Amino acid sequence: MVLKFYKKELAVKMWKQAAEQIQPLSRSWLDRARTRLDNLTKPRGSLGSLEKMAERVVAIRQEEVPSLRKKEVLVFVGDHGVVSEGVSAYPQEVTALMVGNFLAGGAAINVLARCAGAEVSVIDIGMKEDLQKADGLIRRNVRRGTGNIAKGPAMMLDEAEKAINVGVEMAGEAYERGVSMIATGDMGIGNTTPSSALFSSLLPADVVDVTGRGTGIDEEGVKHKVRVIEEALKVNRASMKDPVSTLAALGGLEIAGICGLCLAGAARRMIVVVDGFISSAGALVAIRMNPVVKDYLFFSHQSSEKGHQTFFKKEGIRPVLDLDLRLGEGTGAALVMQLIEDSVKIYNEMATFEEAGIAPGA
Amino acid sequence: MVLKFYKKELAVKMWKQAAEQIQPLSRSWLDRARTRLDNLTKPRGSLGSLEKMAERVVAIRQEEVPSLRKKEVLVFVGDHGVVSEGVSAYPQEVTALMVGNFLAGGAAINVLARCAGAEVSVIDIGMKEDLQKADGLIRRNVRRGTGNIAKGPAMMLDEAEKAINVGVEMAGEAYERGVSMIATGDMGIGNTTPSSALFSSLLPADVVDVTGRGTGIDEEGVKHKVRVIEEALKVNRASMKDPVSTLAALGGLEIAGICGLCLAGAARRMIVVVDGFISSAGALVAIRMNPVVKDYLFFSHQSSEKGHQTFFKKEGIRPVLDLDLRLGEGTGAALVMQLIEDSVKIYNEMATFEEAGIAPGA
Numbered sequence: 001m002v003l004k005f006y007k008k009e010l011a012v013k014m015w016k017q018a019a020e021q022i023q024p025l026s027r028s029w030l031d032r033a034r035t036r037l038d039n040l041t042k043p044r045g046s047l048g049s050l051e052k053m054a055e056r057v058v059a060i061r062q063e064e065v066p067s068l069r070k071k072e073v074l075v076f077v078g079d080h081g082v083v084s085e086g087v088s089a090y091p092q093e094v095t096a097l098m099v100g101n102f103l104a105g106g107a108a109i110n111v112l113a114r115c116a117g118a119e120v121s122v123i124d125i126g127m128k129e130d131l132q133k134a135d136g137l138i139r140r141n142v143r144r145g146t147g148n149i150a151k152g153p154a155m156m157l158d159e160a161e162k163a164i165n166v167g168v169e170m171a172g173e174a175y176e177r178g179v180s181m182i183a184t185g186d187m188g189i190g191n192t193t194p195s196s197a198l199f200s201s202l203l204p205a206d207v208v209d210v211t212g213r214g215t216g217i218d219e220e221g222v223k224h225k226v227r228v229i230e231e232a233l234k235v236n237r238a239s240m241k242d243p244v245s246t247l248a249a250l251g252g253l254e255i256a257g258i259c260g261l262c263l264a265g266a267a268r269r270m271i272v273v274v275d276g277f278i279s280s281a282g283a284l285v286a287i288r289m290n291p292v293v294k295d296y297l298f299f300s301h302q303s304s305e306k307g308h309q310t311f312f313k314k315e316g317i318r319p320v321l322d323l324d325l326r327l328g329e330g331t332g333a334a335l336v337m338q339l340i341e342d343s344v345k346i347y348n349e350m351a352t353f354e355e356a357g358i359a360p361g362a
Numbered sequence: 363m364v365l366k367f368y369k370k371e372l373a374v375k376m377w378k379q380a381a382e383q384i385q386p387l388s389r390s391w392l393d394r395a396r397t398r399l400d401n402l403t404k405p406r407g408s409l410g411s412l413e414k415m416a417e418r419v420v421a422i423r424q425e426e427v428p429s430l431r432k433k434e435v436l437v438f439v440g441d442h443g444v445v446s447e448g449v450s451a452y453p454q455e456v457t458a459l460m461v462g463n464f465l466a467g468g469a470a471i472n473v474l475a476r477c478a479g480a481e482v483s484v485i486d487i488g489m490k491e492d493l494q495k496a497d498g499l500i501r502r503n504v505r506r507g508t509g510n511i512a513k514g515p516a517m518m519l520d521e522a523e524k525a526i527n528v529g530v531e532m533a534g535e536a537y538e539r540g541v542s543m544i545a546t547g548d549m550g551i552g553n554t555t556p557s558s559a560l561f562s563s564l565l566p567a568d569v570v571d572v573t574g575r576g577t578g579i580d581e582e583g584v585k586h587k588v589r590v591i592e593e594a595l596k597v598n599r600a601s602m603k604d605p606v607s608t609l610a611a612l613g614g615l616e617i618a619g620i621c622g623l624c625l626a627g628a629a630r631r632m633i634v635v636v637d638g639f640i641s642s643a644g645a646l647v648a649i650r651m652n653p654v655v656k657d658y659l660f661f662s663h664q665s666s667e668k669g670h671q672t673f674f675k676k677e678g679i680r681p682v683l684d685l686d687l688r689l690g691e692g693t694g695a696a697l698v699m700q701l702i703e704d705s706v707k708i709y710n711e712m713a714t715f716e717e718a719g720i721a722p723g724a
Contacts, residue, residue: 108712
């Protein structure tokens with residue numbers, strides 16, 4: 001309600017307001033959650049990460065009996081000019097083909113979202129192709145693919161801001177629909193390259209430590225990819241002054257959308273489940289804008305993509321799963337949505353020591 | 363059908379027949395599963411562990427379209443004479459109180475089994491207390507708690523065999539009810555102590571490397587527990603000649619039940635999801651009886667109990683989750699039941715490249 005300005009104002013700086021709106025987690029709700037968890041019929045803390053998830057959910061939602069009825073995976077789709085440098089195992093056309101697959105319900109994210117009881121929204125935020133037949137596609141194209149970052153900027157500054165705002169808008173619309181838990185998803189052939197570039201610049205880290213095999217290039221391909229990213233960082237150096245200008249320089253549009261989704265999701269006190277490598281790049285941009293956003297982000301898994309580990313180590317984050325996933329689309333996040341929901345059920349449904357007539361132990 | 367002998371013959375060696383019945387996974391079904399997984403619309407292997415789980419499920423169930431409709435968590439309950447040595451943070455009475463909680467549906471395993479769509483069966487296999495009012499409790503008590511292993515054997519050899527047979531019988535009954543996926547669960551104050559003793563003897567490993575804090579004893583308590591276990595290993599040395607006699611010497615009854623469940627679950631080609639530290643001890647006894655059983659076991663999580671890591675390292679097993687759980691009851695296994703089901707849905711429901719009109723890439 002407080003956040004109605006999203007609808008009224010379509011200003012370029014809408015994402016800034018979202019970033020400023022994010023509140024630190026309520027200490028009193030955290031304490032309340034901890035007290036209840038410690039009274040449930042189990043040794044204290046014996047449900048490990050599940051308890052920590054429940055604690056955060058309670059503090060985010062600020063409800064006595066938290067409920068996560070409506071869930072949604074938002075898949076942002078963009079293309080990348082840098083694929084012309086030969087950094088990907090798949091041709092660029094696959095982006096559009098996979099969108100068709102998403103809309104037909106046949107992709108991994110469709111299956112795993114069903115498992116989690118979540119809807120899937122597919123957003124064209126920066127596809128090269130203007131799909132004619134694509135029922136259900138949410139059309140918010142900011143530009144038809146990024147520029148080749150090895151030669152210049154991925155996009156203009158105002159395009160980056162517009163793309164972040166698309167994410168903000170999507171979070172707002174989900175909120176209006178009563179969604180309380182959102183997952184970030186991505187599709188875009190070539191998008192590990194801008195993600196690695198962003199990690200290198202924003203963590204910061206050496207390019208080799210954040211660059212991997214993507215969808216399946218070989219060792220030689222990785223070396224080439226490292227050189228391309230180093231070139232991109234050199235070419236764009238002058239324009240990278242802050243998180244937004246860095247994002248504009250290195251791309252991509254789907255990463256910008258994810259950044260906006262994280263910011264506005266947190267501002268509206270939604271549970272934001274972050275998928276893998278690409279989503280973490282978007283989340284990192286959001287964290288650099290306002291570190292408080294971290295309290296609302298649930299990093300779902302450590303991808304097998306080299307560099308993801310570097311991100312988690314540098315940011316002091318422990319992801320929930322480590323299943324060698326490297327698909328994106330929101331697949332890891334969808335799996336963790338289930339675990340978060342399980343943690344909430346533990347919180348709501350377990351008997352307390354008093355109810356069970358047992359004296360609490362250690 | 364082949365396995366009807368379970369019903370006919372109640373011989374002490376029934377568990378031996380189960381162990382001998384276990385078949386290695388079918389190579390042709392594994393290949394078939396791999397071929398389909400590689401044809402689904404994702405880069406090869408990009409769903410990591412999920413794909414490996416699906417592969418095994420297909421090879422175990424040997425079905426074109428595998429289905430895991432009925433699921434069940436079997437919680438074996440036993441008491442431990444060794445608690446008189448002061449090795450646990452909770453008094454022995456809690457075993458019976460928690461059984462009441464299980465039957466009332468208020469424990470963590472009840473909640474997480476509901477999340478997984480699984481039934482919970484609670485089996486008194488070795489409780490000290492003979493519960494009068496306990497609707498729904500499955501009564502298969504072999505003896506009223508084990509002996510104090512620091513002073514002598516946990517149980518007689520024929521008692522250990524009977525307890526393993528209870529697990530075999532439970533798997534058989536679940537099979538008859540149409541259950542295709544079972545999870546191992548345990549309850550029994552003090553049961554990390556016999557588990558650590560079994561790990562030390564059967565891996566083998568130094569006692570300190572497999573002994574931890576259980577439900578919450580302090581560092582001094584752990585040192586004492588190590589001494590108690592060393593004493594148990596010394597006192598019982600002469601009688602420990604093979605996996606069964608070792609199990610009889612060190613206990614416990616619920617661990618024996620879990621061992622039998624693993625053997626017979628595998629013999630009947632069920633998916634067997636192994637919970638944490640105590641369940642792994644039972645599974646290890648089964649593995650020492652017939653290593654082929656491993657193909658059917660899905661080790662769900664690495665417990666925060668020290669020593670579990672030693673087990674996984676020595677046995678070359680990678681558990682699915684690492685969430686700092688240390689509750690037992692089958693809670694970690696219930697979480698992983700969901701992930702296994704997700705992996706099966708990926709297998710059954712995703713579109714192939716051909717169906718989606720996409721050329722397979724890397």
